[in-house]
Amino acid sequence: MPDAVAVVTGYLRQALAVVGHPVLVVSRVPSVRPPEFVRVERVGGTRATVVSDRPRLDIHAWAESESAAHDLAALARALLDSIPGVRDEVTVYRLTEVGGLMWMPDDESGKPRYAFAVEIHMRGRVLPAMNLLKGDE
Numbered sequence: 506m507p508d509a510v511a512v513v514t515g516y517l518r519q520a521l522a523v524v525g526h527p528v529l530v531v532s533r534v535p536s537v538r539p540p541e542f543v544r545v546e547r548v549g550g551t552r553a554t555v556v557s558d559r560p561r562l563d564i565h566a567w568a569e570s571e572s573a574a575h576d577l578a579a580l581a582r583a584l585l586d587s588i589p590g591v592r593d594e595v596t597v598y599r600l601t602e603v604g605g606l607m608w609m610p611d612d613e614s615g616k617p618r619y620a621f622a623v624e625i626h627m628r629g630r631v632l633p634a635m636n637l638l639k640g641d642e
Contacts, residue, residue, distance in 0.1 A: 506558035513545045536540070541566075546562065548622070555630050
């Protein structure tokens with residue numbers, strides 16, 4: 506199955522830049538934190554079918570103020586509505602919100618943070634090693 510975090514971070518990075526709000530979009534909190542950034546983390550999910558995955562992702566947005574963190578999370582949330590399609594050679598069927606915006610101040614840094622959760626349904630792709638298991642050359 507494709508790396509859902511890589512697909513979503515790449516999509517959000519590009520989409521935020523296109524709308525004039527370029528920020529760092531990552532899978533791990535950077536050791537040196539910029540004033541604003543977005544983190545995408547896989548927190549579970551299930552394989553939907555033998556050829557598709559339905560991972561659950563948490564999206565966190567940090568900023569300098571509570572309202573700026575809210576607005577960044579809301580913008581990322583709105584942009585993700587347009588992710589269905591082919592993204593980085595991966596077919597994304599649909600995205601479903603499973604947890605709306607929630608205030609989650611960062612205990613470690615003390616910085617304002619908002620988060621939301623989504624489930625993304627995407628098509629898998631055949632891994633070369635799978636052909637070897639079937640006996641294909």
